[in-house]
Amino acid sequence: MDRAKTIEDIRLIPETIGEAGIEKDLTVSPDAMASILADKDLSVEESFHIHYEVKRRKENLHAGVDVRGRVRTNCSRCLGPMTHEVDLHLESEYVPAPPEMQGELEAQRTSPDTGYYRRELLLGQYIVSELVLSLPIIYTCGEGCRGLCPQCGANLNEGPCTCAAAPDPRFQVLAQLKNKH
Secondary structure, eight states: OEEESOGGGOOBOGGGOOTTOEEEEEEEOHHHHHHHHOOTTOBOOSOEEEEEEEEEETTEEEEEEEEEEEEEEEOTTTOOEEEEEEEEEEEEEEEEOOTTOOSOTGGGOSBTTEEEESSOBOHHHHHHHHHHHHSOSSOOSOTTOOOBOTTTOOBGGGSOOSOOOOOOGGGHHHHHHHHHO
């Protein structure tokens, strides 16, 4: 298993890919992954593992990529520490870029299913963009996370808090009627 400094370093020369294709396993260090994710609320404590296969289909290249790893963060509801498992599978067909296509080819991708190449296949850029897009906006430790009490801040996953439930202001008129009798 090779060790990559960064995922962006994954570049392939299409002419060197024969009928048998290319298959490779890489390990990306926690520091390299942390710089890719660039999120101060996420920490990467273990290496990420990347497995990719690229097969030739005439002039098209088909890439299959698996990315596995873990990030540590805090739950957005209860603020407790948690681990988010990254288990990402990507498939993309790469076709030769037409001559009129200028600039960065990965930026001109219109779907995650089709990319373009010229002299190099920039597989690393594709992996990074799809990895970042696959991460959740809000991390929760579980679907049933009850979060924190808005009054006292107690973690409601550990049991009910001792706050008296505030009466619903919409029912105060009914409470006044009840107290008159």
